[in-house]
Each structure stands twice: as structure tokens, then as C-alpha cells.
Amino acid sequence: MSHDHDPAAGEQREVPMPTTDPILISDLTLGYGTHTVLDGLSLAVPAGSITALLGGNGAGKSTTLSALLGFARARTGTITVCGIDPAADPDEARRLIAYLPENVALYDHLSAFENADYLLALSGERPKRGTIEDALSAAGLQDRAWHRRLGGFSKGMRQKVAIAVALLRQVPVLLLDEPTSGLDPRATADFNALLAEVRARGTAVLMVTHDLLSAADIADRIAFLEAGRVEHEVAASGEERFDVRKLHARFQLGAGRLAA
């Protein structure tokens, strides 16, 4: 499955430097049939920052990611990924996005290395010799696991392979759907440390999550999605992190409002 690694041909693409916020959603309304899911949603994620998108079940968090990927079409409002409208040009928008769904689709019969190599080839990437190993290592996967089939991997190990692929793609936007669900606290901390590195590269990260602790630990901004829009947004200031108990209370308030 591995392709020929010609170092000369394997130059990594430059990460496009956005002139506007890489993720920009303005007054977005979207739904399925007669059911309106997003109703005036506005959200901006600047380069080099992490926004956690919180909200009750069915609030429209995954739908927001679908719209950024060009799978769900806006009725009104605008949505851009580095200035590209994903509905008008989904291929170009997806070229700029690394997306980690909740259940990452990897191939059990391939090794970690082969999975990364194959998935990158599907994205049209030809990584330089040694860069896959570097990325697997940076993602925290021990070298003895690099050439083992994924069949026996834990969820945390799979997540590391997936994030290694995302790291290798060097794209300006990373979308994560509940990335820490099912991870133990140690694996979650490792994952957050990795996200901090992705942020330091200038990537705009939007993370849908129910994990308040993880969001409080890593996010720069936390947006609460309620009644189809961002009703409340809080930002961490400097070294001061979020208070998880306050976030929990805020979340309960929103969930109560949704149920009312």
C-alpha cells in the first residue's frame, strides 16, 4: 500500500495564510425539510485558536460541521472556510479542512503507518520520507505500534493515528466531533497537548464536545449553541482558564432552556 517516497516530489504544501478568520459563519439558517436546526448562527474561529462548541443533544453541533464541509446547505446567511463557500466549492473547502468524526474510519487490516500513508494518498499528499513516522511519534504513538495492524488498537491509539494524519495534512482548519469521547483522562490530556501544538502552527480548530473538562483545559473560546444559534460565548484570558463548575452551570441553564 505504501507509495514511492521520492523526497524531491514529497514537498509539503504551504499552509495557506488566511486573510480573514479561517472559519466564519454569519447569521446562518439551515434545516432538514421543515425542521429548522440552525437559526441565525454566527461564529468566527481565528487562526491559531481553539473554539469548543457546546450544546445539548440535537442542538445542531454536528450539523454546523456538516455545513463547513459542504454537506449541509444554508437557507440564509453565509459560511466560509478561508474565504471559500463550502456549498459552492466543497472540494476546495475540504482541501483546506482536516476532519475527525466521532468514530474515525480507519482500516483494521492495515498498520498505523499504512493507514496514514493510504489516507494521505487519498488526499493527494505525498509526504517526505520519515514524516509519517515523525507525525505518529508526535501524536504519541509508540514506535513499536507503528507497523502493527489497527485491529487490536484501543480507541486512544486510533485517535492518535487519526490526529497524525491531520497533522501531516498541514491544513488551516481542523474540525473535531467529540474527539475525547471514550478516552481515559490520560489519553485526553495527551490529546489536548497535541491540539495545543496544532494551534501553535496557526490552525483554526473547532471542536464539538460534551467534555467540559477537556474544553476548559484547552479551548480559547467556548460557544454555547442553543435554539439554533450561539447564545453565549466565553473566552479564556491569558493564563486564566475556565471554571468547569461555572461552565457546567451555564450548560445546565442552556439545556433547561432547550427542554422548556
Ligand SMILES: Nc1ncnc2c1ncn2[C@@H]1O[C@H](COP(=O)(O)OP(=O)(O)OP(=O)(O)O)[C@@H](O)[C@H]1O
Ligand atoms: N441528515 C439529517 N436529516 C434530517 N434531520 C437531521 C439530519 N441530521 C441531523 N438531523 C437533525 O438535526 C438536529 C441536529 O442534529 P445534530 O446531529 O447536528 O445535533 P448535535 O448537536 O450534534 O447532537 P448530539 O450532541 O446528540 O450529537 C437533530 O434534531 C437531528 O435529528
